[in-house]
Amino acid sequence: MPELPEVETVKVGLQRLLPGRTVSAVQFDNPKSFPNAPADVSEFLIQASVVAVTRRAKVLLIELSSKYSLIIHLKMTGQLVFNSDSAHFGAGHPSASLVGRLPDKSTRVTLQFTDGSSLFFNDQRKFGWVRLLPTAEILQLDFFKKVGPEPLAADFTWQQFRDRLLRRKNSNIKAVLLDQTVVAGVGNIYADESLWGAKIHPTTLVRDLGPAKFKALYTSLRDVLQLSIDKGGSSNHTYVDAEGNKGSYMTFANVFRREGQACPRCGTTIIKTRVAGRGTHLCPHCQKPKRTTG
DNA sequence: CACTTGACCTGTCCGC
DNA sequence: TGCGGACAGGTCAAGT
Known part of the structure; x- marks a missing residue:
């Protein structure tokens, strides 16, 4: 975690x-x-x-x-x-x-x-x-x-992010976010949170993401990582910092471990499913699966 | 090669 | 109350 x-x-x-x-x-x-x-x-x-x-x-x-x-x-x-x-x-x-x-x-x-x-x-x-x-x-x-670049580094641009994601263009975006050789440091919590922020369904293939989505995901990912650092991280059960204190990011989470609750953006009930072998939380209204035709 | 799944562990929770 | 099984998720090895 x-x-x-x-x-x-x-x-x-x-x-x-x-x-x-x-x-x-x-x-x-x-x-x-x-x-x-x-x-x-x-x-x-x-x-x-x-x-x-x-x-x-x-x-x-x-x-x-x-x-x-x-x-x-x-x-x-x-x-x-x-x-x-x-x-x-x-x-x-x-x-x-x-x-x-x-x-x-x-x-x-x-x-x-x-x-x-x-x-x-x-x-x-x-x-x-x-x-x-x-x-x-x-x-x-x-x-x-x-290992990939630090996503919060000042010189890490959205174009670099897009180009690294495209190295796995045939995989779903959630699996690619979790791939440490693409970008460093993202795990299950911030993958779900950043995809919600960018309104991207986690099973969307990287090749099906439009240019605006790469930029939205880049911004969303950096925002949730920085917010969590500001809040001392997320404490689901075992995590504590160097002095034994829990972090408070989970108070600010929008979808992670909030299945059954209302989406903060549209009010639709958040669901939990399974993507890339992981528990995955999303809003079925804000994060529509990409259609392969039409 | 590109991509997905299973193994590594232990504690917790849920259904019977 | 006890017990079996599913689940939690970061990373690497093994499988498709």
């Missing part, structure tokens, strides 16, 4: 909280949570300090003074929660202020810092991961070589 706005929100929080802190210890539950540990951990993670926290697509990068970086993917249920208090490592009951920010059975990786603070990587469904790699090698990973 963490998509671009949620990962961006986590990044902003961690960039404020982590730089300058020095790693003193790391724990992880399972090698799959930290695939290349412990080979490089003692040499390049312990005693290294955090230089910067950045984001590319849905991936977080924690750059270390050792010339290595932690690469983190939250997938659907991942959380990265910072806690400045070391008290939870002792016995006894958690204090009220720590509720929701404590390690639990979903905690996969714990980083401890020399000042007593810690960072928990929690992931209920275990799809996420943390890796430790030389910073210089990150851009050589297949994912980073293939």
